């Protein structure tokens with residue numbers, strides 16, 4: 001079943017191609033851009049929340065470790081004030097004799113051992129060391145003038161002296177706690193305890209904690225990473241640098257600024273710092289980013305900073321970002337695949353609908369055309385019925401005509417028949433009278449001869465009447481006819497006319513059985529031969545040719561004469577009924593018409609030829625008996 005292509009409503013090419021082209025051109029870069037964007041958002045969000053969580057954890061760690069530092073420092077704050085209670089110390093300060101010094105030296109030595117501090121010493125109000133716990137050492141502070149030290153200057157004014165510095169004698173760093181020794185409301189000297197805080201650093205290192213403590217000048221005094229020690233956490237002005245250098249607080253250290261590769265302020269006391277990697281931890285070319293959380297240490301002007309590495313977090317955030325990008329790509333791919341599939345289904349549905357519509361239309365058209373066909377079929381049937389009726393009427397008319405022709409022929413022949421019969425009747429009368437006389441005379445031989453002649457005459461008369469009867473009989477279309485017999489019969493019917501004619505008959509035909517009623521064939525031949533005889537009545541040497549051949553499966557009998565022929569005007573009307581050129585009662589004009597219709601009724605035909613050498617030839621074509629139409633011989 002074919003579908004009407006106009007039923008498919010295809011989009012115009014200009015409209016159908018453009019969106020697809022745009023999609024194909026812009027969709028992949030868009031997806032890649034979105035992937036990158038979402039990957040970044042994923043990375044950023046993960047990092048942000050990761051830092052927040054780390055920050056919260058770090059806050060607790062910061063608190064914990066800052067407290068540890070505070071307690072480590074505050075452990076020693078009471079120690080210098082203890083010396084106020086020691087009478088030997090006040091004695092020494094009041095009277096600096098070698099005995100008093102020795103007593104205090106030994107006392108301080110013992111106290112220092114017990115408190116596990118680095119050194120304990122006592123200074124007079126001028127800043128000279130009067131007694132010290134390390135009096136036995138070569139680099140003992142004894143007799144040294146430390147009046148330039150800030151802790152001394154504070155303490156001698158009655159303020160607590162807190163100071164981190166590097167020792168001027170041995171360059172050893174330490175935390176100095178100074179206290180002005182009072183006696184009766186007057187400062188008589190200063191007691192100092194030097195503490196080493198390296199134990200804190202070691203503890204941090206053991207705990208793999210990255211932290212540092214920066215002092216009031218912003219100088220890192222304690223650090224889990226030794227490389228950061230004595231670095232400034234904030235930029236120092238030249239003036240400050242000079243002041244610090246003069247105070248020898250940090251001995252001769254250069255006090256470079258701790259310069260991170262990147263610094264990002266996040267919150268109050270929270271920063272993101274990136275440092276070149278510590279070679280011990282990671283490879284040289286890498287950098288480490290830390291979350292730096294700072295908190296001031298109580299009772300000191302110092303700050304404690306906790307560094308939490310963010311590299312793992314960053315890696316996790318990168319993974320998260322990649323995951324988000326991949327997930328998005330997957331979702332995008334699934335969406336595209338789903339969309340494509342949806343479109344394919346939609347196209348299929350549309351095609352199916354169009355096909356259904358085409359089918360419906362086709363069926364409608366078929367129904368319409370079937371209706372038309374049925375109507376025209378009905379019309380055709382009616383026409384066929386009418387035509388059959390007309391044919392029937394015509395056939396009946398033809399039959400009537402044939403019959404009329406026969407009757408006419410009978411009438412026409414009746415004269416000659418009467419003449420034919422009168423002759424033998426007259427002869428019979430004469431012969432029978434003579435025979436009676438011969439019998440009376442006893443001339444039996446002559447009487448017998450006469451009787452034989454009478455018999456012959458009666459036979460002849462019987463033949464004449466028989467042929468007349470057969471001519472008049474209404475034949476039917478069925479049956480077979482012997483051509484030779486028909487020719488003989490025709491000559492017999494026309495016998496009386498032949499007697500007066502010096503006719504030469506050329507029987508050049510071959511005997512055949514033809515598919516026509518015997519009587520009808522005889523009637524046709526009587527007509528044709530009769531006409532030929534008429535045409536030759538003025539011919540001194542009349543000749544009749546009967547020839548045959550087979551043409552297109554039909555038997556053709558040619559009846560040719562050498563008569564006067566047919567003039568052109570007559571040729572036009574030959575087969576018309578009642579057309580005749582014969583005068584008076586001689587012609588009815590039915591012979592050829594009837595013969596042609598008899599031949600046609602059996603599937604044959606009758607035609608005329610006009611030979612160049614004169615005369616006329618009628619060609620009778622008839623089917624051979626037992627031969628179906630279309631069967632070749």
Ligand code: ADP
Nearest residue numbers: 531532535565580581582587588589590591592
């Ligand atoms: P009819 O013999 O009664 O005239 P036909 O139908 O047999 O009627 O013939 C019609 C006419 O055809 C004849 O009148 C005659 O003029 C012409 N015709 C028929 N046969 C011949 C023939 N063999 N030669 C010349 N003329 C012929």
